[in-house]
Amino acid sequence: MNHKKKVGALVIMLGVMLAGCDTRQNAEVSAKLEEMQKEQKSQIKRLADVEEQQKQIVLNQETIAKALQKIDKKQMSLEYTEFDPTRTRYFILNNVSLALAGKMVSITPTEGGSVVRLSLVNLLSVPVSNIGFHVTWGGAKPANGQEEARWQQLLFSHDMNSDLLLLPGQWQDVNLTLKGISPNNLRYIKMSIDMEKIGLDHEFSPKEGKQKTRDATRK
Known part of the structure; x- marks a missing residue:
């Protein structure tokens, strides 16, 4: 009878330990996913900034070209x-x-x-x-x-x-x-x-x- 109790206790402890491992792994995965999402958002923002800068450069070039056309040689x-x-x-x-x-x-x-x-x-x-x-x-x-x-x-x-x-x-x-x-x-x-x-x-x-x-x- 005591033997059965000991085995049952070991099974419960093992389950708790496994559950603890799963929790830690899930937390690590979640943290990595969150970090990857932040990096993706940062990259998207940088690309958007570059695109906006390129649009502004083109706009500035067009403005300068129009202004130069009005200036005497x-x-x-x-x-x-x-x-x-x-x-x-x-x-x-x-x-x-x-x-x-x-x-x-x-x-x-x-x-x-x-x-x-x-x-x-x-x-x-x-x-x-x-x-x-x-x-x-x-x-x-x-x-x-x-x-x-x-x-x-x-x-x-x-x-x-x-x-x-x-x-x-x-x-x-x-x-x-x-x-x-x-x-x-x-x-x-x-x-x-x-x-x-x-x-x-x-x-x-x-x-x-x-x-x-x-x-x-x-x-």
Whole structure:
């Protein structure tokens, strides 16, 4: 009789142990399934984010393309800069091949016109030499478009050469002699870079970098 009781107790204990093992295994499986579900949700979210980013990139590209279609070719390539020298402190000259920054220094009278002193800096990583300019100048640009045609007829324009050498990051003063208008009436300058004789000098003498103010002369 005692033997039967012992066997029965062992069977009950074994059942409890097996039930405990099943419970632990089920918990581990559930935890793994939950972890896999979280990972799947995370991957789905990442894919959705990537898809949204791609849509946004396409949208941005379309927006930029539409905007560029409305911009004048010269403004797109930044071939020239135009400004009122009495109100402008800094400006940029950039035609893709060459990039200069400039600042107004002074405007002084000369016989039959004005001398505009600019300070230019080379934004490239190599020296640039023989910089020439296409320059147009005159009185204030009219706000009324109907008067612009008449105003354009009164503008002066010349191509100017120089033997200027600009080292990378170096500021150099340049004098532009603008005939036909006094400093009091000079309210408009339009400049672009003449690439005809430009030199990109990868080798240069340090002595060449020590320059005084240069004059840009007419062709």
